[in-house]
Amino acid sequence: MAAAWVRLCALVLIGVSSGAALAKDKTPTAIVVGGGLAGLTAAYELQNRGWQVTLLEAKSGMGGRSGLATSEWIGNAKAQPVLNQYLDRFKLETLPAPEFVRTPGYLIDGEYFSATDLATKQPATAEALKRYEKTLDDLARSIDDPLNPQATSTLFALDQINVSTWLDKLQLPATARQLVNQQIRTRYDEPSRLSLLYFAQQNRVYRGVSDRDLRAARLPGGSPVLAQAFVKQLKTIKTSSPVTAIVQDKDGVTVKVGSVGYQADYLVMAVPLRALAKIQMTPGLDSKHLAALKGTNYGWRDQLMLKFKKPVWESRARMSGEIFSNAGLGMLWIEPALKGGANVVINLSGDNARLLQAFGDKQMVDQVLIRLHAFYPQARGAFTGYEVKRYSVDAGTGGAYLAYGPGQISKFWRLWERPVQRITFAGEHTDALYPGTLEGALRSGQRAASQAQDLLAGKSFDPAKAVPVAAAAAAGAAAAKESKGGFFSNMFGGSSDKAEKADAAPAKAESKPVDEAKQDKPGFFKRLFGGADKPEVKAEPIAKAEEVAPVVAPAPAPAPQAAPAPVVKEAAAKPAATKAAPAKPAPAHKPAHKPAETKKATAKSEPAKKPVANTQAKAG
């Protein structure tokens, strides 16, 4: 009897250990949904860890929201550490930024001012800008830990206020307010749509990072070049594969692209929130996630590239890097023209961009050209064509990038950093420190890949350990009531350090990514700005109509351009019918239905250069 028992135990043990060996040997599989930089990073990192990865991208080209610019300014390792690591890894060379790009310039009523010019020629504006920056820096400084920005009830209350209200209290002179409004709407969104806590938190993150760090180099070809470098590394990419449904069960995930199904152990979801909202999930997301899908604000920013035979702008203006403008041109910069001529990229943002959503591309270009022509009279004659990229109305994006509105940090802070069963989430919107940037997208891809690895290893992700939102909300509401006067006048009147420190809870700073040694002016990835403004008017979307369209009558249409838009190339399809050519034995999970053709974007394909389907071009 005893011998039989021992034999049975031995058999069980053999069974268990061989099962474990099997599980250990099995190549883990993952599907990554979304071929922007976040999804590409997650796929690359998982593949490097030995996973078999299939990346599904809705569009025909890869790279997602990579810019229209082919020569972006990027930060150095201090400002964008992860970005620089990947540039090094893929041996992508950057060119140092020229000096004039590294300091801001100003375009006031069409006239260019360097920072030095502004101080001497428009001292009131220069002073007001300084006052604004100092007040903002004080506000940013009041956040101990940017990963836990609503740590105190006082800070929490900031989430209930919009940035425009705060700016009103600063009583900046009109021109300064116009410049500030334009800066904020270009980096985030319309001040009236932005949570003051989010604004402060972002300025806290970039505290100690100077303008020089932020525009340190140029990446020839722009961020699409980085996307393409990832693409070259990945074994299995399927473009033109919009995911429509996802089913999770105890064994894995099944993903539907129309009638085709794919299965894997885990999934990285790397699409923007509006796109995620359109994917049917089984089991469904909980009410909090659904509310976040619906209610999280995205900034709006559309890009137009206007092409000219020759430069029509003041040569002294050196319009590159960052120019704050008070005139209705949006943020703009000169783009090197590869085939001769001269290009200028114009970013319309915030409510200026929202307002123009009803316009067709050509009408939108006309409106901008009218403004440009007012300052640069040769503009119309030298105009040869345009390209437009409208992130705001792109169904796959639903806006430019995350920009928390009032009350949204309180509700949704770091929600998407937690996996939901077998799904981990990536995308700029899931990064707490660098949302809305390449850095944030890359970081989120790394995190999502690590989390998939952790899930595989059996780790469970507990619900947020952070301050329960309901409790914090109650405290915040109470503080907001109590502190009318004291707290707000502190906030609006300048340094509020003392008041805030008094009730500051000990920060749970797990990581301090920001160099705090320098306390110079708040930095950010700064660019050029424009956009006429009415600072005194509370930023209501309707009111902005006046700002964006001072010239109502449509201008005569620019000369029609002959050549058609450069069309995104379909990633080259591999003939093989099977998915990710596995290095190891047959994958444990197979497509549920008929396998789709495996497509592998070739190194030569150019989709990343013009990745968005709604890019239109009329070449000159």
Ligand SMILES: Cc1cc2nc3c(=O)[nH]c(=O)nc-3n(C[C@H](O)[C@H](O)[C@H](O)COP(=O)(O)OP(=O)(O)OC[C@H]3O[C@@H](n4cnc5c(N)ncnc54)[C@H](O)[C@@H]3O)c2cc1C
């Ligand atoms: C106008 C503009 C200017 C910017 N300027 C800068 C800058 O100067 N510096 C900086 O650091 N950052 C900048 N950014 C931000 C940066 O470009 C983004 O943060 C980053 O590209 C986002 O990458 P992502 O992977 O999170 O999202 P995305 O690039 O949007 O990738 C998501 C992908 O998912 C795909 N997708 C959507 N739905 C589905 C589906 N159902 N199935 C399959 N695939 C799907 C989409 O087609 C897309 O390819 C700018 C962004 C914009 C819009």
